[in-house]
Amino acid sequence: MTLKVSDIGEKELVRYIISHSSDITPDDTAITSFKDTNLISTCDMLIQSRHFPENMTYFDMGFKAVTVNVSDLAAMGAQPLGFLLSIAIPKDFNLDSFKEIIDGVLKACEYYSIPLIGGDTNEASEIIMSGTALGFCDKPIRKDTYNMGDLIAVTGDIGLAALGFELKSFDNVYVKSALKPKARIEEGLILRDFATSATDITDGLASELYEIKKDNFGFMIYEEMLNISEEYKALAEKQNLDYLDLILHVGEDFELLFTISKDNIEKLPIDFKVIGEVTDSDVVELTLENGFVERVKNKGYEHYVSE
Amino acid sequence: MTLKVSDIGEKELVRYIISHSSDITPDDTAITSFKDTNLISTCDMLIQSRHFPENMTYFDMGFKAVTVNVSDLAAMGAQPLGFLLSIAIPKDFNLDSFKEIIDGVLKACEYYSIPLIGGDTNEASEIIMSGTALGFCDKPIRKDTYNMGDLIAVTGDIGLAALGFELKSFDNVYVKSALKPKARIEEGLILRDFATSATDITDGLASELYEIKKDNFGFMIYEEMLNISEEYKALAEKQNLDYLDLILHVGEDFELLFTISKDNIEKLPIDFKVIGEVTDSDVVELTLENGFVERVKNKGYEHYVSE
Numbered sequence: 001m002t003l004k005v006s007d008i009g010e011k012e013l014v015r016y017i018i019s020h021s022s023d024i025t026p027d028d029t030a031i032t033s034f035k036d037t038n039l040i041s042t043c044d045m046l047i048q049s050r051h052f053p054e055n056m057t058y059f060d061m062g063f064k065a066v067t068v069n070v071s072d073l074a075a076m077g078a079q080p081l082g083f084l085l086s087i088a089i090p091k092d093f094n095l096d097s098f099k100e101i102i103d104g105v106l107k108a109c110e111y112y113s114i115p116l117i118g119g120d121t122n123e124a125s126e127i128i129m130s131g132t133a134l135g136f137c138d139k140p141i142r143k144d145t146y147n148m149g150d151l152i153a154v155t156g157d158i159g160l161a162a163l164g165f166e167l168k169s170f171d172n173v174y175v176k177s178a179l180k181p182k183a184r185i186e187e188g189l190i191l192r193d194f195a196t197s198a199t200d201i202t203d204g205l206a207s208e209l210y211e212i213k214k215d216n217f218g219f220m221i222y223e224e225m226l227n228i229s230e231e232y233k234a235l236a237e238k239q240n241l242d243y244l245d246l247i248l249h250v251g252e253d254f255e256l257l258f259t260i261s262k263d264n265i266e267k268l269p270i271d272f273k274v275i276g277e278v279t280d281s282d283v284v285e286l287t288l289e290n291g292f293v294e295r296v297k298n299k300g301y302e303h304y305v306s307e
Numbered sequence: 308m309t310l311k312v313s314d315i316g317e318k319e320l321v322r323y324i325i326s327h328s329s330d331i332t333p334d335d336t337a338i339t340s341f342k343d344t345n346l347i348s349t350c351d352m353l354i355q356s357r358h359f360p361e362n363m364t365y366f367d368m369g370f371k372a373v374t375v376n377v378s379d380l381a382a383m384g385a386q387p388l389g390f391l392l393s394i395a396i397p398k399d400f401n402l403d404s405f406k407e408i409i410d411g412v413l414k415a416c417e418y419y420s421i422p423l424i425g426g427d428t429n430e431a432s433e434i435i436m437s438g439t440a441l442g443f444c445d446k447p448i449r450k451d452t453y454n455m456g457d458l459i460a461v462t463g464d465i466g467l468a469a470l471g472f473e474l475k476s477f478d479n480v481y482v483k484s485a486l487k488p489k490a491r492i493e494e495g496l497i498l499r500d501f502a503t504s505a506t507d508i509t510d511g512l513a514s515e516l517y518e519i520k521k522d523n524f525g526f527m528i529y530e531e532m533l534n535i536s537e538e539y540k541a542l543a544e545k546q547n548l549d550y551l552d553l554i555l556h557v558g559e560d561f562e563l564l565f566t567i568s569k570d571n572i573e574k575l576p577i578d579f580k581v582i583g584e585v586t587d588s589d590v591v592e593l594t595l596e597n598g599f600v601e602r603v604k605n606k607g608y609e610h611y612v613s614e
Contacts (some may be wrong), residue, residue: 001430002401004398004399004402005400007402010468013428014428016409017426018422023389024423024425025425025526029425030391032389041424041439043350043416044427047395047431050429062353063448081346082337084337085350086352086437088354088435090312091312094311095310095312096310116330117348118331118349119350128352129428130393130435130437134441259585287424
């Protein structure tokens with residue numbers, strides 16, 4: 001039988017590549033020792049039909065192409081150095097729409113203080129943007145360097161974008177989170193001095209927790225600490241969606257998920273929310289509001305996987 | 308009237324982006340001053356239906372995704388630091404073919420001594436590979452820093468790939484140049500100490516000459532010095548193609564085009580071919596084998612332009 005890539009899924013493909021290159025850092029970005037510091041580099045491709053909701057503006061598409069890449073720098077606590085953009089568009093694409101995309105890219109670069117330093121243009125049947133963010137960091141925050149008993153925290157509310165993708169209207173915080181996400185670059189720079197580990201939430205909280213999990217370590221998340229509003233629960237129900245499913249398994253908020261020692265948590269000078277702790281359970285668990293404890297499924301957004 | 312991108316062409320789109328970002332170096336790569344040296348970065352996207360001939364193997368596609376990016380490092384005389392690959396493939400893509408592509412990427416990274424340090428995988432309707440090459444260089448070779456009277460030279464034969472794309476058979480040097488091009492990274496490192504300017508030939512000799520042309524400077528190329536073989540001319544004629552058109556206006560050889568002072572040319576320790584000189588004519592000209600001089604057209608491969 002001939003295997004298709006959908007038979008093994010995206011994570012296995014990435015594992016195949018990593019297992020064949022000893023130079024790949026298994027973290028949010030590449031880390032290259034250079035001069036007396038580390039060069040931090042990361043690339044992420046966005047494809048119109050896969051990554052952009054229909055109601056997204058061209059400006060927001062351009063902005064997001066920068067955000068997804070800068071978010072990886074943020075997760076390492078890296079100082080931005082430069083952004084490169086490879087963009088492909090159809091031959092008959094409207095020139096003003098192209099300028100809107102570029103405007104979004106430039107505004108995002110300004111917002112994150114990362115200069116647009118280069119790129120490439122191409123022709124394709126739909127909009128494709130592949131960004132590369134470069135930065136540097138003396139001591140990058142790794143994603144799996146937490147200790148037993150550390151607290152687990154996030155930089156903001158999670159699950160907003162997940163709900164936003166399901167809602168049609170334009171004027172609420174959920175849709176705004178889905179269409180205009182922002183990377184936490186400032187918070188990442190501060191976390192360097194406080195966090196024991198960090199990653200950004202792109203594929204959903206559950207998926208990221210499994211991504212950073214080490215043998216013999218486990219995570220306990222408390223639903224109560226997630227501070228889910230009644231409005232959120234009601235809106236999810238109206239869409240026939242399980243609100244915990246949205247929060248745990250969708251992502252796209254670009255918030256930072258980090259761990260921190262109990263001693264350091266009081267000193268941390270950014271907005272954050274503690275949502276759980278590192279345990280020795282060797283599993284990822286959730287304590288529901290009703291007191292019951294359930295195992296969290298390793299499920300998140302993954303390309304290639306047949307649904 | 309609503310303008311389409313095809314109404315203005317790729318070069319105008321690039322000019323639009325450059326004019327809106329003061330941080331873009333108008334050269335083969337970005338140059339970012341960092342620590343006591345320069346970080347050199349470049350990205351190039353390859354799309355199956357646009358960039359890969361039908362008879363190209365998956366291995367060669369992967370190899371070429373590295374070559375096109377490393378070639379830009381070579382043109383700057385940069386020392387390679389790392390390569391990042393964003394790859395998108397269809398959901399039902401054959402797993403072994405995916406592995407062949409990755410094998411090509413890894414072999415190319417080994418060949419150019421540039422470690423594969425990171426990447427991203429995605430789903431798309433065809434194969435898309437966006438590479439980013441990182442390097443460094445104390446004194447990058449710029450593309451327009453030549454002087455009046457400098458000699459114009461290339462690192463090898465040009466036009467081989469152009470002819471190769473037109474030929475069906477597998478067992479000749481032309482098809483090999485088209486399907487298995489190699490970047491001149493070693494030559495670029497040596498040229499740092501000898502050349503007055505350099506760029507790589509991707510869109511054709513004519514296009515690159517116009518790309519590097521400064522006001523009041525011109526170029527005279529001598530057909531005789533191109534050393535075009537009788538075999539080349541005969542094969543082109545058999546395909547009903549003008550051999551000078553292939554050599555001047557197609558490209559894809561990834562040879563380096565460089566300028567060098569007459570004093571330095573004897574000392575240059577690489578294989579090269581002098582093909583002309585920098586003049587004060589303010590135009591790009593070709594002296595034909597029969598002695599006639601003609602103006603070279605500014606025509607090369609460009610995306611978006613209606614044909």
